[in-house]
Amino acid sequence: MADEKGLTKRADDFAAWYNELVLRAELADYSPVRGSMVIRPYGYGIWELMQRGLDDRFKATGHQNAYFPLLIPQSYLEREKQHIAGFAPEVAVVTHAGGKELEEPLVIRPTSETIIYAMFAKWVQSYRDLPILMNQWANVVRWELRTRLFLRTSEFLWQEGHTAHATEAEAEEEARRMLGVYREFMETEMAMPPLTGEKTESERFAGAVRTYACEALMQDNRGLQAGTSHNLGQNFSRQFEFRFQTEAGGEEYAWNTSWGVSTRLVGALVMTHGDDAGLVLPPALAPIQVVVVPIYRTEDERALVLEKAGTVANVLRQERVRVHIDDRDTLKPGPKFYEWERKGVPVRVEIGPRDVAAQKLTVVFRRDIIPEVPRKESMDEAVALMTIPRRLPEYQRALLEAAIARREEHSHRGVTEYGAFRDLIEAAAGFVYTGWCGSAECEAKVKEETKATIRLIPLEEFRSSDRPERCIACGSGAAEEVVWARAY
């Protein structure tokens, strides 16, 4: 498995680097089914940690998990006109089952609004039954023509939150709350600082009144939509007769939201922190936070060093550090170092016979990123064991700070001249902030000419202090400030 051949460099071919890294860090592999991938244990371990982090946050904000059917009657999908228009081109259809042709074809869920709100309608009679705050962890299928590991696959894993409220204001509050939950998760756990804001009409979820999104900047300066949260208004509740009795005794359609993130986040993590040697994992999402590599020649040395490795691992585990001892006899230390570097393990501890004799440990960070802490250091064992658990959160913070600095370095505000704007986009300069008149024509024109799209109308805190006055495309008065980028 150890393969010492280096990866393509990011600067040479970012896309090739990404694919090689995903395959060689054993995060995922291609499957025999077009567009579907296999998530290997190391990649799935990262996803499990993401799930735990998200699920805890969903529960802390009052949501409960449930599970709805994979297969949805085609007629359900068709009830909400914009919804079917958005998803029809990419659904997979079951026409036969149990040896017979079905009377009505079933669609593999591309998302579950239709089936879920049909059930909510059955469960809710009055305002007393609201709000409903649910989430589902599930697989979905969207038949994509051009796929990339984690970023765009025909089947992917995700969570989809679905809620129902008695008032429009509550639904809007919920949609924004969950956007905030996503942002906080991405910053705290992924060390990835997204912008947050609203999508323009052309980029809205099919069937939503408003779509909010987290947009992160990858190292190649392309944007990546990392999570979305939708205020669905009453669009779906009208189609599924989802009504409730109000406190005043009247009847009203319920107000819905939905919100989701997917295994795409694993790809985002790779492209946010990875380097030319491979993956770089923030400790919060590292299945292995510390790998201990024993170094020995003789059997006696082996016993000595492995005993010490066991002690070191136990002490660290008591501090809730996830430790792995790489005791494989089939590989020498060098290839092991390469492998764990490629897999992005935050800390490596090397223990040889001389270290044991001197009560020392060699501690190596995956990346030279904490100010004033050397990448590699020989430390007294007792000091190392106290220091490592404390440095993991420092390393986590340092990764976030580096990512914020990179995002800001590649954010361009106050761009008012179309030629300059175009040059920045052509140069893959990152996020470009401009004014926009609000017309779909200007949006489409810029997209056609530059391949950049409006990623977001940023929320207040991301807006420029000097708000742009003119639309970058037509020069008329700006209705909004927007963020442009080429994107995944």
Added chain:
Amino acid sequence: MADEKGLTKRADDFAAWYNELVLRAELADYSPVRGSMVIRPYGYGIWELMQRGLDDRFKATGHQNAYFPLLIPQSYLEREKQHIAGFAPEVAVVTHAGGKELEEPLVIRPTSETIIYAMFAKWVQSYRDLPILMNQWANVVRWELRTRLFLRTSEFLWQEGHTAHATEAEAEEEARRMLGVYREFMETEMAMPPLTGEKTESERFAGAVRTYACEALMQDNRGLQAGTSHNLGQNFSRQFEFRFQTEAGGEEYAWNTSWGVSTRLVGALVMTHGDDAGLVLPPALAPIQVVVVPIYRTEDERALVLEKAGTVANVLRQERVRVHIDDRDTLKPGPKFYEWERKGVPVRVEIGPRDVAAQKLTVVFRRDIIPEVPRKESMDEAVALMTIPRRLPEYQRALLEAAIARREEHSHRGVTEYGAFRDLIEAAAGFVYTGWCGSAECEAKVKEETKATIRLIPLEEFRSSDRPERCIACGSGAAEEVVWARAY
């Protein structure tokens, strides 16, 4: 939601009781898709606890999670001849996707041996890459004609373990180890004591060399297959060219196992412990272990009682008890009691103004099952808070002991006469142990005449001390002792 109308009694119509309970305890609901159900939050909460309990055990025995595609090329399923014969009648087939007819139809996984061993073949070169110990949490689809909530649905959630080994002995050991893990989980967490044993050839998994199973006795004395573990030999590795270089330098096909349990376990839990008032949950799998119901008339009383409820909940939560305070203003205490009884919460704590004044709590168990502990008891608050966390494991044990006693009471050994055997089966008397000559003809004849099947050839510890000498059907020498029952 509170509905004080009683359930059908188990003795009157067990099947009706089961369906009503599942719906009215809000474990699950019917969906608009034939044969698929919706798992509601309360039912899913039980499943999440089961997942946690199982996943911890899988990881403790060295397994890692991964994820493989939902859609499998039809040709893959067809490679293993017995496998396709077993599953062909119940697969759902995707013929169209992305607006086009597919060149090769894709099957929604009914189980994932084929796709997984195809991937293993790609990853394994030598004996050094073995064993592979993987598990997947996933949904599967098997098109069933007659479905029942949790017990038999067209789509269900499960885990499927898949392993590959260098030797036949290791694979056999693994298959038996996981059978033991299932049994221990069912006893410890579900308080459900299954028999374990081997399936006869006619009941074997399609493609397996040997199938082991956990078989539990439900309260209507029907057997329920609760988990299976298969030694697959080299059957799949031959079809998928899954070879490895042996230590001696030769080449051999790998040896595989697979094993799974599903959301069916939720149904098994209901039918093991439920009573005429509703669900009875063992504390280990109760999403709510203690429900606190405040009792008040005035606003002042409400404030007083809710404050106390908060204190009680906090103390219990520090002892890692899962507590819910039912502070709904829309329901009186009586309907709340009914609802939580129906939902099987192990302990109810009632707090009224007089309790607060006297520093007392009223503690009510869902069922009168711990020897020498009354079902309802007024206790000093301090005593109650120390006692409840200690009584939860006692209650758990008492439920297991009651289930073991019931299983033994309804197990009939030493049955040698076919008429007596038939009467026991007709009387729904439970597990009937007999001799069996080993012929498929005798097995089929008994099944046709009595609707009973051989549930298991029991493992050593479940065998009768006096081993039966004659086959119950033909009277010739018995090759095995077997356990018969009518089953789900």
